Amino acid sequence: MTVDQRFRTGGFRIHAGAKIHVDPGPGALLLSHLHDLNPLDLDCVVVTHCHPDHYCDAEVLTEAMTKRMTQRRGVLVGSESVIRGREKWGPAVSPYHQSKVGEVVCLRPGETCEIGEVKLEGTPTKHSDPTTFGIKFHTSAGLVGYTGDTEYFEELPEYFKGSRVLIINVTRPQNRRIRWHLCSDDAIDILKRVEPELAVMIHMGMLFLRNPPDEEAARIERESGIRTVPGYPGTRLTIGKEISVARPLKQATLGDFKLNG
């Protein structure tokens, strides 16, 4: 799907005082412009592990975050593989780019770091890059959880208890599990135990061309009892007392390009 780009691989942004771009895979920079998000106002870029569908645009986003490399500002948060390199993985961001940001944080599961008013807490995963982490975002609007890339394991839901929103990397539909990743049936099990107010499904793989994300999200919602939406590019959540979801009416094209900054 990284090569085919049917569901895009831009990751997502969180605005909670600080503006944070998480897992900027191929297209993240262009998709930011297309969806009227300014890459120049980022305070933090997070890369949870060293696979290109999560890190490809990280360097160009650090160039934006540092105001085109003219100011030493912003925080780069990454796994050990992303920041230092580990065995055959990484580093995913060059030492040159790392030297230009305000701060570099190598995050491990169980560790925390603060970006303005937001606290990031690393959560454990089971993924082929052994240094991969998931994230709990502690914000003034409550807890937002992100599984990152992981396969299902018994304790996984425990880490996300208390999340108002859970963002889940669902790579396969139905029960068509592959190693290191989650499928829809795993998402149902997780949601029954975490019980967030809303689940967002991202990181859909090729088999979702046969089982469209909208249909799978509806099935996950029916079977888990948790409101579930596919995280198509341009989808915006507003987390207030209630959580509202605005979906793009159409997929953005180059005709929608606006120059930011």
Ligand SMILES: [Zn+2]
């Ligand atoms: Zn991965």
